[in-house]
Amino acid sequence: MIKLGAFEELVLLAVGALGEEAYGVAIKALLTEKGGKKPSIGALHSALYRLEDKGLLKSWEGGATAERGGRRKKFYSLTSFGIKTLEEAHQLRMDLSKDIKGLNLGFHE
């Protein structure tokens, strides 16, 4: 199983949640909105490139848009290995957390 950092996992989840529209600024906005904490753009891109290297993400370049001075966007989506890794991570959390008494995650019984 691949090692996944907490921030990396969040990025993966955000990419998955955004579907076809997952690119740098959008991911940052989503994480800011949901997480409350602003990720720095450098850290985000660094994580995206890292995850792509690990084979958890794939990318393609979209068309140019005017608001970016004619520069293209780099879109990301999860690979099947990425999805599998997310599932495994999620499974691990569930396995561990279901034995905790008094912790109500909403999916008991």
Next chain:
Amino acid sequence: MDSMNKTSPKPPQLADRFMEWFCSPEVIETLQGDLHELYYERLDEMGRKRANLHYYLDVLDVCRPFAWKKRKSTRINHLDMLSNHFKISLRHLSKDIGGNLLNITGLMLGVVCCIIIFLTIKYETSFDSFHENNKELYRVTNNYYYPTFTMYVGQTPNPMAEALKTDFTAFEKVFAISTNYDHPITVEEELYTSDILYADQHFIQGFDYYNDPKQWIIGNPNEILAKINTTVLTQSLAEKIFGSSQEAVGKIMTLSNETKIEVAGVMKDPPSNTNFPFEQLVSRLTYESFAGSHFGNVSITNTFVQIPEAVDIAQLRPALDAFNEKYMEAVWGEDFVSMDLQPLAEIHLDERFSSDTYTTNKSYLWTLGFIGLLIIVIACINFVNLATAKGVKRSLEIGMRKILGGSKQHILGQFMSESFLLAIVALGLGLLLAQYSFPYFSELTNLNIGNDFVYSPILWLFILGLLVFICLSMGLYPAMLFSKFQPLQVIRGKVMASPSKGVSLRRGLIAFQLVISQVLIIAAIVIGSQLDYFQSKDLGFEKESLMVVKVLGNIPIEKRLALKQKFEQLSFVEETTLSSHIPMSAGHGSTGLTSQDSEIKDRFNVQYIYADNDFLDAMDIELLAGKASISPITEDTVRGYVVNETLIGRLAWDNPEEAIGKRITVNGSEARIMGVAKDFHTQSLHRQIKPVAIAYGIRDYPYLGVKYKTDGLRASVGQMEDTWKTLFPDRNFDYFFQNEQMGTMYDTEVRFSKIIKAFTIISIIIACFGLIGLSAFSSVRRFKEIGVRKVLGASVPSILFLISKEFIFIMLISFALSYPIAHYLTGAWLQEFAYSVDLSWWMFAKACIITTILTLLTVSFQSVKAALINPVESLRRE
């Protein structure tokens, strides 16, 4: 949105430019796009200024490894590549063994010169630095301000040290040493000479190298030198006089003033790089028992102080001035004298004190270092020239390498490794050769460095630096040039974009080499003729037939006169004279002179000599007016003077006759001028002739000048010695020949001349090597052309001219360039002498002829071969 409408602001360009610099092309577009998007968002939210700030921060933030430009991943095993470079280098070097051998030999000679020069400079700058506390030691010096010049004196009056001790607390130590070199000493009736240093235990502790018990062989100098009438010998003196160190201890020696001292210890010889060498240390109490102690006498004493490094010397200045006023100016007169502290390490290189201290000219060391640099540059130029010339041949190889994927760096690496290989071979050989030739060099130049070639860390560092320097200056240009070749053009046969560029550079470099050689040749010629001038210049007296017998020590006047009489009876002796000094070899006195019969009332410096009636005759000094003898000549007072022309001029008398009978006062003795002598030199030709007064009288003069008749005098010296022994059976017969003694006066110049000559020859050899290689190459290249020309009827001389003409042109240019440079440099050197040769055209012409002959010989060596070859041979070759 209003801000956007006005100017449509853009993200700061500086940040963008920075980003473009560090970002890899794959990343930049999308990344910068994201940043711009964020920027415009923020622009609406928080205004331009803050958006700009955030943009800068973002750019800094994305400056992370993922975004950086990646070095081209060549995925080459560098070690393999390197070994391949060396393999190819070796193949190329072995292809042209002759040319490369010449280059390596040239480079090796250059390396030898550089190493030797480096060691020389290191030696000359290391004087007295072997004392661990040398940074804390200072010598007290005095400057005396005469109306026309300032005299820098490293020696101080005897009581200086005591006074400093009582008046200053900032000094950790104050001590004095008195030097008495070549001092006669007697041991069991045998006369020797010794270099004596009168010193005490504070000297041993102050010059702390001597305080190391490893330096002591017998006894502890600290204890011995605290007593009176004791001495510590150096090992070599002990062995010279007594046979061994053990034998020496307990023996009695007698100084020339009859003081008896006991040998109480032996220590090792001091290092040669000290300004205060000695053969024996005599306790200072001994010296104080017979030496005067007055601030008005500059003695043979050097005074030293040790000051902790933390103390700022500049802050001592007021106290020093106050001290100077209290002791020195009180005796010498106000504003006439001042005091300074001279760091120990600077003594040897401070030319101002050359009259009483053994110094080396700093500019002389600079010159040496510069010559070393030039020689190595000449050697490197050879390589550059040959390599660029051969570039044509290598172009196919370079093109092929590039087509097969070799990058610029690889071509660069290939050529750099070739020059590295050459440099390392030359350095290795040079180092070996330097080691073996070092003793000869040290002997040739009398540098007294010693024969031990020392491999010190600093030498290795120097050699490493030399390696880098040679590699870069030799390899960088060809490597850069070749790595720029366009592979396609090269393969198609177009070698260089502009071939004339390489050629003109080559010509320029050859011209540069020739200029250096030419300047060195001129310098050698000028220095040589100045040395000849030392020999041939009319000095105003005859040096060739003069021999001087030393009659030193406590000998009554009658016995001296008896010796003079007996010598005069010898058949080969023409004239003898007893005098206090001998011009140009045994010094002169110096004092003030006044004259009541002249309009000139001020006191000025005059050199004086005391002598008997035969002085002018024995010296062959011409008498212009009056007479040069007085009778009766008496013992007590001076009753007449003979003065030189310069003195007459100084006292504003128009001619020699006018001066006769005028009264002058020298050394407190007033007497009339009875004769005027033609000017004669009393000092080396570095100095102007000064006013001289010869005082006539009889005293216990230490020198007996003997003018002899025949060439066979050397055989007759034995006869003189026999005569000497009848009068002084227990004293050694000590003498010198004037011309030999005077030879040592120009030691520095002779040494300089030898060094310049040696390096001139070497630089010429190296430059010739380069020319040989280059002309060989160019004549091989023109083989076919020559063949065709011969077939069409060209004569051998015309072909010779064709090949040599390029070099002749370069040579003429180098002559034109070298003339002003050499004129300036040699002129500056001749400035050091009050009497010198004039620079004349023939010196330059001679140098031109030498260079022309050498260049043509070298070049034609190859071109004759090419011109003589049968055209059938050259044309058949494909």
